[in-house]
Amino acid sequence: MNTYSKNKVLLSAENIHLQYGEKKILRDINFNIRDIQREGVEQGQVVALIGRSGIGKTQLFKTLSGLIKPTEGMVRIGEDQHPVKAGEVGIVPQNYILFNHRTIYQNLRIGLDNGEVKLTEDEKRRIIADYANTFELTEHLKKYPAQLSGGQRQRVSIIQQVLTGNKFILLDEPFSGLDILMVDRVIKLLLKVSTLSEQNTLIIVSHDIENATAVADTVWVLGNGDGKPGATIKKEYDLCEMGLAWKPEIRTDRKFVELIDEIKQQL
Numbered sequence: 001m002n003t004y005s006k007n008k009v010l011l012s013a014e015n016i017h018l019q020y021g022e023k024k025i026l027r028d029i030n031f032n033i034r035d036i037q038r039e040g041v042e043q044g045q046v047v048a049l050i051g052r053s054g055i056g057k058t059q060l061f062k063t064l065s066g067l068i069k070p071t072e073g074m075v076r077i078g079e080d081q082h083p084v085k086a087g088e089v090g091i092v093p094q095n096y097i098l099f100n101h102r103t104i105y106q107n108l109r110i111g112l113d114n115g116e117v118k119l120t121e122d123e124k125r126r127i128i129a130d131y132a133n134t135f136e137l138t139e140h141l142k143k144y145p146a147q148l149s150g151g152q153r154q155r156v157s158i159i160q161q162v163l164t165g166n167k168f169i170l171l172d173e174p175f176s177g178l179d180i181l182m183v184d185r186v187i188k189l190l191l192k193v194s195t196l197s198e199q200n201t202l203i204i205v206s207h208d209i210e211n212a213t214a215v216a217d218t219v220w221v222l223g224n225g226d227g228k229p230g231a232t233i234k235k236e237y238d239l240c241e242m243g244l245a246w247k248p249e250i251r252t253d254r255k256f257v258e259l260i261d262e263i264k265q266q267l
């Protein structure tokens with residue numbers, strides 16, 4: 001039996017509206033992501049943001065990370081709920097940009113160098129070795145990004161963000177362009193990152209409903225509704241409450257299959 005509770009708000013949006021000229025892109029976006037506490041597990045938060053192509057996922061993503069300022073409303077972050085600033089939310093872009101003329105080790109170091117805590121060279125080496133070991137990258141540390149597969153580069157990019165110490169990480173379409181085996185590995189990696197620290201919060205932007213839902217504890221469906229212009233969170237599913245969170249074998253669960261069907265119909 002899973003015992004959990006939802007506590008302090010870690011990320012929130014209050015009445016977000018985004019408009020370019022006359023064109024309304026987002027409207028009435030309101031949510032709270034709360035700190036999930038689960039007995040015996042360092043459990044972070046994983047939200048899947050699902051919506052059709054062109055609906056406004058990227059615009060919401062940029063708003064949440066402080067990269068664009070909404071026309072109205074406010075995004076707040078952290079236990080003290082201060083207004084979000086650019087740089088406080090780590091971003092893993094779709095094409096996972098790495099520095100091509102630097103080794104994987106050096107790319108990971110960039111994450112640590114950009115972190116808030118100042119570390120000695122020895123500490124940095126140890127932390128990188130540790131993460132590389134956990135995420136099966138040890139044999140690649142001396143290689144350059146071009147010598148890695150797309151999936152391996154993506155793993156480096158995700159870990160780079162983890163190493164900056166950002167508790168909030170947004171991932172843009174992390175499953176696209178990967179074969180089935182790689183998708184499974186990314187799912188395992190995301191689950192691992194989400195349990196590294198209780199406050200770690202991942203927001204996965206995707207149109208891959210099944211995979212995004214399988215790793216999430218919460219699903220937001222972004223869409224149009226009520227005949228009004230602009231996209232909003234049409235529906236929020238609390239997978240903890242539904243008993244569908246934190247179960248790696250979830251895909252064969254009848255309730256999960258029915259949920260995927262229901263989400264598809266909302267898009």
Ligand SMILES: Nc1ncnc2c1ncn2[C@@H]1O[C@H](COP(=O)(O)OP(=O)(O)OP(=O)(O)O)[C@@H](O)[C@H]1O
Binds near residue numbers: 051
């Ligand atoms: N600077 C801008 N000025 C005007 N309209 C914009 C601007 N940027 C984005 N849009 C519009 O906002 C809408 C949402 O775009 P967005 O990129 O967020 O969609 P998306 O859901 O991420 O799509 P995809 O899944 O295809 O990447 C689109 O109709 C787009 O044309």
